[in-house]
Amino acid sequence: MRRIYESRALERSADEPFVPSTNGDERSPRTIDWDAFSHAFVPSALRNRAISVSVTTDRDVYALEEPVRLTVEFHNRLPFPIRLRTDSPNVWTWSVDGFAAASCVSRGVPDRPSTFSFARNERKRFRRTWSQRLRISETEWEGVGPGHYTVSAGVSREDARGLTDRTTIEIRE
């Protein structure tokens, strides 16, 4: 019997002989990869300016221990796709008073570049809830006291100028 892999109908990756290759499977070779096309031709400065970032909370003032619901929105203002390079596969982050994801403990995300892609005029909206607690160790969290707190979010890049936003909330007793 003629077997399918003898027919050369299925190409396999040379590195991983038992994993079917995904090259060419995801999109037909006749289709233009507009993401890559735009990435190649749009200058880096314009790419950064194309994306607006906003952080909003459901209220400005919260009672103690009341959950803070925040919305982070990324918007591509241009009528063509934009792809941003990021420093980590965790393509965007949020923080409270500089503590990433309200934690003093770093989360094990590998330090390797990735990309954050937007279709033309695309808006991406993400939601988080901050329980008014800061993670102080692997197993412990501590409630914060009354005061003003800065909630910020942005694309994971060292040179993320213009790709971040912040807002301030007040927690009252």
Added chain:
Amino acid sequence: MALLEVDDLTVQFYTEDGVVRAVDGFSYEIERGETFAIVGESGAGKSVASLSLLRLIERPGEIVDGEIRFRGRDVLGFSQDELRQFRGNDAAIAFQNPEAMLDPVYTVGEQIVETMRAHDIATGEAARDRAISLLERVDIADPESAYTDYPHELSGGMAQRAVIATALSCDPDLLILDEPTTGLDVTIQAQLLETLTDLAETFDTAIQLVTHDLGVVADCCDRALVMYAGRAVERAPVEELFYDPSHPYTAGLLASIPRIGDGRDRLPAVPGSPPDLVQVPTGCRFHPRCPYAEDVCATRDPKLVELETGNPVPDGRRPDHASACHEHTGNLEGGLDYEVRIVDDRGNDSTDSSGQDGAVSDGLDGAESDGQTDDETAPDDPETGGDHGERSR
């Protein structure tokens, strides 16, 4: 040395919404010939943990931490050749959806033979004979005819058996079964479970059974691990897990098993839904759904501790019964206020304060010998107790 040792396994997926930590610091071990269950709701990370054993996690997921040792060898350090030998020869997996696992353009027999040929187990007539005997072994009626059938000609139960026969074709020491009874009617489920138990005994194959069906666990497993939001919350021999659940989530799962003859209008359920793994709750991950949660549960993450000593489970040691609840570290003031009621078919009723002393009431022995036991977990909490009301088997 156990056949399989998993230490501190951490698997995460990178999505635009954030990092999904599907398995977080997961440890367990399986002995040769043992049937071990991983139980939990959908999305708890059971399947991801199982796929990780064979390094079948694909992008955007990756194993970021931990060790997997098979007969003492580091699976995560295997080369591609070693991995190919390991998959199939040492450990094999049967996935949840058998119709999707079988190639529709080849006969069932050809697919079993292909596996044997790829692993140099047998070729030609010998492979054919072995394939037919495997189909017979998994209780497929008329195996010679099934050998030449295409997958679409098989029923769901037969397809599941054919997949198990394929997995067994290279005589693996460990068989991973991901929800093998999902989608099968109860009669076929019972037959399949009987077949699995029989196979484990005959071939001395260890089985890792991934399921959300506690009835299946009760039927054929030696030990079980309950998983919640990527973490192990309780590990115990199956009888202890059923008669003395030490974690409120386990008690909730047991309470939510439907029971014939139960007069209640609503099926009890664990209140709420599993958390989003992008942002898990602070402290104990189960605390937003737990009727016994106190302030400490929201600010401190309980470790898996041995029930007898209250000490964290040391690396490389298999605990008899361990649970990740503040009740067992002495931090929960109110305690776990549910009780286990064991009612045998003669109507004898006995009660055990669960999670407190670990003792199982006297009625258990008689009930066990009958093999027909109804036991109930009834929390006293008036607000959420209804949802955590009862368990039965």
